[in-house]
Amino acid sequence: MTVLPKVLVVGSGGVGTISALSLCLNNRSDVTLVVRSDYDKIINLGYTINSCTYGKLEGWRPHHVAKSVAHAAETFGPFDYILLTTKNIPDGPTTCEDIIAPAVTPQSAIILLQNGVGIEDPMIERFPQNVVLSGVSLIGSTNYNGVVNHKRIDSVFIGDFRKEPLPGTDKVIDTFIEIYQNKDRSLNQIDRADDVNLTRWTKLVYNSVINTITTLVDLDVARCQINGANDTLFKPAMKEIIAIAKSEGIMVPEETIDKMIHIGDGFFYPPSMCVDRRKNQLLELEIILGNPLKVARKNNVDTPILSTLYPLLKMTQFKIKEQIGQVTIDENDYTGNSDDYPKIFAEKNAK
């Protein structure tokens, strides 16, 4: 009897559920999915899946469903792989490190199947002995209350975040690709990223610009383009991202701009961050825009558009935080010189 590698999938949105489905169907790993809000529903009824590659499934469940990461670790662990597919919001109530901590053992490889750059730094700092991998996903998939609509083949690039790999990392990556890649590449496409940074910054050309701007004005991409945003904002802001990457020696090709600008031509859709805003959910602002701008400042890259977008979106994030009760404002606290307000706020909202 072969013991199958154990995979914990954390995050049961559109990405996590299809990842868990791919892994299960490939039948080469033992899959546990953490399902928080829908736990009872999924235990009883399973998922309804409408997938462009896996077809229509009713009542589907992975091998194990856990109600929390701690529950998963106690009941179904220890895990060889922890695949993290949640949003990454360092300024939210719980960091990604805290989320997965209960399941991390010395043997767990951690895969961050998430957007943004700089997300590995706090993870490696927290778990310095663990392999930490980058996953960049291209997928069109949503999960509303247990109904998963999956519209684009699941395509993932996996690579090591570390420039100096921990011993055995290569084997860890190979094995994960083997258990994730289905026999037929028309089902999913799991590939090794030759250059993790190039892959991540390339995706950022879209996310740092189109996610952020559509969110700020609360309009879908096409409506922004109708207003000339391709020329006034999208293209010049994308140039800024490419310049920041270049300052780190990461050469994102200029043609990426044209590709990203036209990737949704003819479709009226709000990007994920814009959807988050509409749902009053916290934005992945820091990893998508804050971290790139830290690099820009470090390397003295001029970013007039992105540097204006960022404080505006910080305020949008603040508005969401206030609406969901993560921060509170007592108007009586703010008197006197308004230059002092940020300090007063920091003191009042200190953890």
Place this chain on the structure above:
Amino acid sequence: MTVLPKVLVVGSGGVGTISALSLCLNNRSDVTLVVRSDYDKIINLGYTINSCTYGKLEGWRPHHVAKSVAHAAETFGPFDYILLTTKNIPDGPTTCEDIIAPAVTPQSAIILLQNGVGIEDPMIERFPQNVVLSGVSLIGSTNYNGVVNHKRIDSVFIGDFRKEPLPGTDKVIDTFIEIYQNKDRSLNQIDRADDVNLTRWTKLVYNSVINTITTLVDLDVARCQINGANDTLFKPAMKEIIAIAKSEGIMVPEETIDKMIHIGDGFFYPPSMCVDRRKNQLLELEIILGNPLKVARKNNVDTPILSTLYPLLKMTQFKIKEQIGQVTIDENDYTGNSDDYPKIFAEKNAK
């Protein structure tokens, strides 16, 4: 019997009603106020006024109330003065020129008691024989359904827009100040602006920056300041406005920045443009930000923040226009290359 000068006040918001009240109480002019939406109510019941300078008045009406500018011109004209206190929205359904046109005679002096810069150009082009004056108002006054709350003394600076005044302009200004300035300067303060441009650009230091940014993020001023906006956006953007003014030879003192930043310290309030956004009313974007940026481009002034804010706010304005039905989008019209969408939109929404 002396024939009193006839004044037509167009726009019955917080500014227009208090102007009409000041003029009436001073008893040196014959005042007609155009009241569109509340006409029947005001004719029957008059205004309820809570004024910091004129006290509490119930059922107040000016000498004449007209339901439109045309009605005013036919019934109570011709007018010596047309005091325009509406919002100035050149990209709205009706331009200011069209609004007042039915009442303009060769003898009418036109006073634009409005925000922004460049507002005189289309007015002078349309009415080249008429005196066109600048009015800059400092007042805290709102009118909700006939209830006017007036919280700050009505203070107005009047001056000529033209560098080469039409003959008789000086007398026209003097007379207007005489009929508007109440005997006691504790009631109102109507003064001649020595330098019309300086007055207008000074006010723009606030409006172009704080009105626009609070509108974009839909937060009041203090909440922006809590998030550090004084340093990240307000002060640097105000410097851009001062630099644009300087490129035209208009020397707005640097101290204006500090004054404008701290003018509302301790108060949580949304500026007028932010209120307009919340009410889904069109924004005075072009005269407050679009026109200054035209000057910046003409004179090659670098405006990284303002140039980013403008296309973002154009999209906010578009969103309002779509919601109130001023523009319509048929999603099927937009296929193919998204760079062509602005052209398609212009063709579909041509007048």
